[in-house]
Amino acid sequence: MAGLDDEDIIDGSDEEQEDITPADILHKLKQSWIDETRCPELLEYDGDVVDCMLDQIHQMEANLRRVSKTDFKISIHKMEVDRIRYMIASYLRCRLQKIELYHRYLLSNEEQRRRLSPAELKFATEFQASHEAHFREVALRHMPSSGAAAHSQAESESEVPLSGEGSRLQAAEATVAPSLDTHVYLRAATDCPGVLITDEAGDSRTEEVDLVSGSQYLLRYEPVHKLLHKGDVHLI
């Protein structure tokens, strides 16, 4: 039967996970990718999903090599693989952009550090090191004491003072942190009653919203960031 040689292409049946199909994981990847590209801060790395999808792609490509080149289904499978590869690449690239921007903030905070994959952590550390070396080389070493002080402070990298009093360049001032005040578009995945939106501007009034499952909203990121981490809402 022709069906037999189709099964060579991919056997969705002999997956290690029993309940989760590759299609579910593909859906998760799409979700993580969309969340990440819409989100102002760096989210936790969805390593399992990425690894699993890369596995699927490699497996598929290995199978395709065994099928005759003229086979009709090859182009279709290749197209699907390309689509998934695009999503993974876009996901990782978006994370790298955020890491380049926020490296100092991400590395200074243990909770943030945990969101990086080992490879990303290595990238961030090296990026920060070359960044600082570059600044030192180009500018700071030509400056009188104030600059030198700034760079020794940056180097020590411990206890970053929160407010930079005085006119000296402080590490804290050089730290770019994502702004949680950014506005985002989201869709609630489950009912989230009583989300408090505190308005730090003006009369510090607090509004309460009940997010209804399936509905879409536009609001500041700060009140919903915990819900996004839990997966109760998704960005759109």
Add this chain to the structure above:
Amino acid sequence: MISPEEMEFLAEFGVLTIIPNFQQEQLYLIGGDVGPFRPALPVEVPVWLAVNLRQRSKCRIVPPDWMEVDRLQEKKEEEKNSAHFTPMPCEHYMELTQLIMDVAAGDVPRADQIRTIIKDIWDIRVAKLRSSVDAFLKSNSSYAKLDHLTLLELNTVRPFLNHSLDQLYRLKKDTYRSLTMDASRTS
């Protein structure tokens, strides 16, 4: 913020019915199985596959049931008469129409009329969206409910609206902070 290409990519995750003109056993795609394909027997496939097969003249595309002059005309009237946004039959109606019309205009009866009505609906909705944005900004509310708006529609206001809201909030916050600081200093 989000490129039109990306919107199209997202729309291509949807499902379309095609009538293939070739024979092919079931395909085990990562995103789920499709097929088997038998000539003249309708089968559901992902949009990206439908478009690709149609480009290669391997199938005809069956337009989605909402892509029909009378239904769309009704929708247009409903949209025109409603103060709020009415639910659209498809989350990616604009992108799908574009995709289908590009490769398979011949498969859709009265394609030109459909194109026009869809454009009319789009114009009505985007005009409505602009006035809602205006009302939202004036209301000084801290959130907006966006039910029944599709992604592409949101995208028309997204870059500008987001930037403005972010800036406004920042200004308000800074003003408030300096005010309270002044107050604490004088007391």
